[in-house]
Amino acid sequence: MAAQRSHVRTSLVALSALLVLSLSAHAQTDPLPSWNDGPAKKAIVEFVQTTTTQGSPQFVPPAERIATFDQDGTLWVEQPMYSQVVYCLDRVPALVKAKPELAKVEPFKTVLTGNLEAIAKLPLPELEKILVATLTGMPVEQFSAEVKAWLAKAQDHRWKRPYTELTYQPMQEVLKYLRDNGYKTYIVTGGGQAFVRVYSEQTYGIPPEQVVGSAGGTKYGYGKDGKPFLTKEPKLLLNDNNAGKPEGIYLMIGRRPYAAFGNSTGDRQMLEYTKAGGGARLAMLVLHDDAKREYAYGPAQGLRDTKVGTFTQVLYDEAKKKGWTVISMKDDWKKIFAFE
């Protein structure tokens, strides 16, 4: 009987040991398989461990775990043009069909020619007219439906794939890794808040209420049937770029992030503001230095400013000085896209 009991006890110990082993094997599964070992990956893993391990001097209570991500150039491709700008240009023919008088008026006339070089040369105030005409003046539900329909058909010219497939796989892993460790992940984009909210949940697992972006006002009114609806107005409430990013974070979230990710000068203040908080803070900049697998621009291309995503040498130097970690797409990422 004693021998039997001891046998049972031994089996239980073995079983427990097995269980512990399998649990820790699970815990040790690489959460960032698309990342090469290096300072960037190390910075992310160390940040998560130090802020989420009970008893760590830099432990962050779950309620305060906020991480913010720029979108264009940080979570998905922004070259040769922001997807939302492509959307606005693509909407022009339908717009002119509804209001034929626009066909003879600039900037719509130029857009209709389809001459990309001429379109690229349109001055900013003219481009703004296109944004106002295609992003405002309709009920919010109609806008969402139009974006959804466009996303289902539109394709990037280089990869011949829907824009929503051009997200960076390594960043998708960071989003998931942070969420698995109790972080609320937010998009904080200079792009249109209403535009990004249409696909954020399906594309990034980020619900609309966790998308902060440049936002226009809406106007509450009633239809002929007496039903209330909201119309998108050409009135800018939040320009979520540069200083607008920390301002937008305060307005929409009300807490300072513990981690922030960007790729251009428009993200500078968000990284700065994040890093200026106490305790462990993570600030990271994606450097586009992989002309082969994606694009090379900014410091990777002789420091010149590019039309979009102006990650300049100045920003690069600031990153080094302020302890932000630069992510080299070429060196730090095993793969760029999920479909590779």
Added chain:
Amino acid sequence: MAAQRSHVRTSLVALSALLVLSLSAHAQTDPLPSWNDGPAKKAIVEFVQTTTTQGSPQFVPPAERIATFDQDGTLWVEQPMYSQVVYCLDRVPALVKAKPELAKVEPFKTVLTGNLEAIAKLPLPELEKILVATLTGMPVEQFSAEVKAWLAKAQDHRWKRPYTELTYQPMQEVLKYLRDNGYKTYIVTGGGQAFVRVYSEQTYGIPPEQVVGSAGGTKYGYGKDGKPFLTKEPKLLLNDNNAGKPEGIYLMIGRRPYAAFGNSTGDRQMLEYTKAGGGARLAMLVLHDDAKREYAYGPAQGLRDTKVGTFTQVLYDEAKKKGWTVISMKDDWKKIFAFE
């Protein structure tokens, strides 16, 4: 052996039955113990059951479960004056100490007399000067610290308790009941967003990022030490009242609520907008008809508009017509406060 097996089987059946009984007893624990049985309680329970039971034709996916609550007069006492107005008046002496020249200038001069009747008669533009002087012009962290310090000391005159104890226990139960069933609960207040965010988590279990309120802009800048900080600006970005409530919900949440709770004309559009969505939607109005345990005003007091919380007869009639449920504090609530 067969008899033994059958015995084991019987015991297992008995055990399962016990387990089922205890589980269903648990499930049947009243989630709203401070509510009397009646149409209001029934409406809440039926709404939760129909929107959260798998297979129900009105099932709402967890991600879309949004419930919005007005604060003043809906979650806590708003009479005789909004707590935030009391806060602003209470701040005036400290303000004048820092800027002694204000002592001779209206409206500060009147506020310093402490004559409540005279203060109550200040015209709105004068009152606004007090709000601007006490709510803006300082770093956001300083503002939060000042509100926190005030909340720790300030007491309501009637109950001699901190304002944060004057929340309605039945509404606290609704908040918890909805959250337990996968709803994200939001405050959507005409009051200051930054003010309410200071105590929302501790008082209601609602984190700052789920507080939508009237919001001013902030300005990003740098201190002498080079550290960045945000300053509260006297610039209104969102007047979260009336039509501003659905507009604010679109800006800050981006989804239409399935349930909304209010108590005054300032909540009309939020309830209307909520109810205009498809499927099961819950719209409720708290009627202050309990002069003994709290206050009676609005339709309960000869239909007159009151200075705050204008729940008029017009709104009351609209509620009946549009299928909003009126909550009678007198009849529907067993207790008003947790401390009773």
